[in-house]
Amino acid sequence: MEGLVSSMEHILDVKDLTMDFGGLRAVDSVDLYVDKKEIVALIGPNGAGKTTFFNCITGIYNPSKGDIKAITHSGAAARLNGLKPNRVTERGLARTFQNIRLFQNMTVLENVMIGKHCRMKAKVLGALLRDRRTRAEELKAANESYEILEKIGLAKFSDEIASNLPYGAQRKLEIARAMATEPSLLLLDEPAAGMNPQETRELTDLIRQIRDNEDISILLIEHDMKLVMNLSERIYVMDHGQKIAEGTPVDIRNNPEVIKAYLGEDIDA
Amino acid sequence: MEYMIKSLKVAVWFMFLTFPIVVIKVNTIENIVIWRWHNMFYMGVGIFFVSMLWRYFLERKDRVGKKSAAERINITQTIMENPKILRTLIISVLTILCIFPFVTDSYQINIMTVALMYIVLGLGLNIVVGLAGLLDLGFVAFYAVGAYTYALLNYHFGLSFWVVLPIGALMATIFGILLGFPVLRLRGDYLAIVTLGFGEIIRLVLENWNEFSMGPSGIANIDRPTIYGFDMTLTQATIFIYFLMVVFTVFTVFFVNRLQNSRIGRAWLALREDEIACQAMGVGRTRTKLMAFALGATWAGLMGVVFAAKTTFINPASFTFLESAIILSVVVLGGMGSIPGVIIGALIMILLPEYLRAFSEYRMLVFGGAMVVMMVFRPQGLISNYRRKYSFHSADGRFGK
Numbered sequence: 001m002e003g004l005v006s007s008m009e010h011i012l013d014v015k016d017l018t019m020d021f022g023g024l025r026a027v028d029s030v031d032l033y034v035d036k037k038e039i040v041a042l043i044g045p046n047g048a049g050k051t052t053f054f055n056c057i058t059g060i061y062n063p064s065k066g067d068i069k070a071i072t073h074s075g076a077a078a079r080l081n082g083l084k085p086n087r088v089t090e091r092g093l094a095r096t097f098q099n100i101r102l103f104q105n106m107t108v109l110e111n112v113m114i115g116k117h118c119r120m121k122a123k124v125l126g127a128l129l130r131d132r133r134t135r136a137e138e139l140k141a142a143n144e145s146y147e148i149l150e151k152i153g154l155a156k157f158s159d160e161i162a163s164n165l166p167y168g169a170q171r172k173l174e175i176a177r178a179m180a181t182e183p184s185l186l187l188l189d190e191p192a193a194g195m196n197p198q199e200t201r202e203l204t205d206l207i208r209q210i211r212d213n214e215d216i217s218i219l220l221i222e223h224d225m226k227l228v229m230n231l232s233e234r235i236y237v238m239d240h241g242q243k244i245a246e247g248t249p250v251d252i253r254n255n256p257e258v259i260k261a262y263l264g265e266d267i268d269a
Numbered sequence: 270m271e272y273m274i275k276s277l278k279v280a281v282w283f284m285f286l287t288f289p290i291v292v293i294k295v296n297t298i299e300n301i302v303i304w305r306w307h308n309m310f311y312m313g314v315g316i317f318f319v320s321m322l323w324r325y326f327l328e329r330k331d332r333v334g335k336k337s338a339a340e341r342i343n344i345t346q347t348i349m350e351n352p353k354i355l356r357t358l359i360i361s362v363l364t365i366l367c368i369f370p371f372v373t374d375s376y377q378i379n380i381m382t383v384a385l386m387y388i389v390l391g392l393g394l395n396i397v398v399g400l401a402g403l404l405d406l407g408f409v410a411f412y413a414v415g416a417y418t419y420a421l422l423n424y425h426f427g428l429s430f431w432v433v434l435p436i437g438a439l440m441a442t443i444f445g446i447l448l449g450f451p452v453l454r455l456r457g458d459y460l461a462i463v464t465l466g467f468g469e470i471i472r473l474v475l476e477n478w479n480e481f482s483m484g485p486s487g488i489a490n491i492d493r494p495t496i497y498g499f500d501m502t503l504t505q506a507t508i509f510i511y512f513l514m515v516v517f518t519v520f521t522v523f524f525v526n527r528l529q530n531s532r533i534g535r536a537w538l539a540l541r542e543d544e545i546a547c548q549a550m551g552v553g554r555t556r557t558k559l560m561a562f563a564l565g566a567t568w569a570g571l572m573g574v575v576f577a578a579k580t581t582f583i584n585p586a587s588f589t590f591l592e593s594a595i596i597l598s599v600v601v602l603g604g605m606g607s608i609p610g611v612i613i614g615a616l617i618m619i620l621l622p623e624y625l626r627a628f629s630e631y632r633m634l635v636f637g638g639a640m641v642v643m644m645v646f647r648p649q650g651l652i653s654n655y656r657r658k659y660s661f662h663s664a665d666g667r668f669g670k
Contacts, residue, residue, distance in 0.1 A: 089551035101546035103539045114539045118551030120532050181551050250305035
């Protein structure tokens with residue numbers, strides 16, 4: 001199937017990705033691609049290597065083997081292997097974290113403005129002189145950040161310290177912060193973890209809106225099957241570091257391998 | 270009632286613990302033991318009341334702590350955000366600073382100059398510790414680099430203060446980057462240990478490399494700063510350096526304030542809060558950390574040059590770990606990341622011991638005690654850092670400060 005589509009059209013194209021920690025193979029030659037404006041889910045039991053896979057793509061780990069290619073922010077193709085996380089973000093991949101990692105003591109707006117950091121240029125001298133360009137840039141960043149907060153529905157919290165937000169809002173703020181980096185692909189690591197059904201429904205709508213309105217592709221890790229089946233166009237399933245299945249939600253639901261991975265070999269067990 | 274019993278227990282326990290030192294006194298000449306029971310009584314009563322007070326304040330802190338802390342932040346914030354009050358405050362402080370040398374003697378001027386130097390040093394370290402969250406225990410090394418740069422260049426080549434000022438700053442910056450590189454991966458305790466070691470290395474090199482730095486005997490007869498070769502009397506020079514420091518302080522406050530509300534300042538704060546998330550959001554760790562180290566070191570270097578020019582004599586004994594500790598306490602006591610906090614912290618740390626000479630023997634004791642009390646009751650410092658707020662008119666999303 002992958003052979004049919006030219007690799008240039010994939011916004012993210014991962015080939016044969018392997019990650020070893022000493023003797024442990026956490027990710028074992030996984031292939032994966034995401035197309036433009038597509039929502040793709042990566043699922044699998046706990047410890048299947050999904051987050052490790054994310055960390056490899058976003059530069060937190062340097063993969064032992066394999067190729068990660070992406071269409072960058074500027075529209076050119078680039079290889080992401082071995083790049084530092086901030087370089088990967090500059091090239092248009094932004095992520096959220098499974099365990100919320102906000103800048104706790106900064107305001108909500110500042111959190112989002114950090115995301116704008118890599119799209120700004122001000123240097124020390126600019127900060128000292130505060131010339132017209134620096135001021136204009138700051139103003140633009142603040143305004144754009146506020147607009148993102150309005151879209152996500154957090155504008156009323158903009159002056160609040162991040163740690164004072166309710167849990168669901170903190171999860172949304174992570175998404176807002178990632179969006180501020182102007183990504184072409186958004187990687188969401190369990191965005192619905194710990195949310196109640198109402199919040200999950202809102203999140204589903206939000207993710208779909210982001211894809212439709214912002215021209216952003218989405219790759220997400222999630223355990224909430226309802227969200228995954230509702231939202232995603234294609235699903236990859238991982239178990240023990242290996243990709244065991246891929247396909248549409250319907251395919252995955254009926255795939256015996258997947259059922260085995262989630263429920264075990266024997267029905268009795 | 271429960272507090273009384275607990276305090277009583279504490280008092281008894283302390284009486285027991287201090288028994289050997291405060292009660293027993295051995296007279297080795299006449300071979301008799303003197304039992305000073307009254308000391309034990311004083312100790313007991315003293316500890317009992319201290320313990321009661323401690324408990325009372327702890328309880329009060331728990332009860333109203335959150336509310337009053339929020340109120341206190343609001344007071345600072347109102348001052349900082351109301352341009353009228355802020356301007357009046359700044360102008361009055363500057364006026365006092367300008368009149369100060371003409372109404373007091375040179376002793377007072379000297380003390381004030383030292384206090385101003387510590388404000389600048391504190392603000393420099395504040396960039397590294399307060400904003401970027403990198404605990405640096407070897408800050409005095411950069412101070413030494415600046416001081417020795419001036420002393421040596423002046424001694425060998427007769428270069429003047431104004432020529433060396435930028436050179437000293439540059440040297441310190443280079444050393445800041447040199448230290449920054451190997452410690453990029455370290456955080457917290459490990460970073461503190463390495464920087465502490467770095468500080469000691471610089472001091473030991475200066476102490477032992479006689480051919481280079483003239484060892485422990487130091488360098489004397491360093492030139493005071495001059496204006497166009499105009500010779501000044503000692504008093505005039507003192508006043509001149511004082512005003513130089515006022516200018517430096519104003520510039521530093523201005524610079525650090527702008528810095529912390531800029532793109533770079535925000536990146537430092539984010540780095541302090543969460544390094545991994547910060548990188549994932551596109552902030553380069555290497556660059557940001559090095560910048561913090563380099564800029565912090567620059568201020569220390571500048572102050573080093575001023576210090577050498579002010580005292581006209583330097584030796585390695587001026588650059589011990591204690592000095593680093595004092596600068597760090599200025600930052601921690603005042604409030605990490607807060608400019609008014611650091612200023613107040615420096616004034617307290619430098620002026621109080623000067624004016625309370627009578628208690629100089631207990632200086633370190635009071636110091637330690639004050640630190641412990643601070644950490645329990647106001648861990649965020651005297652004046653805590655507050656975050657700037659942006660106001661939006663949500664209709665069009667334009668913002669004004």
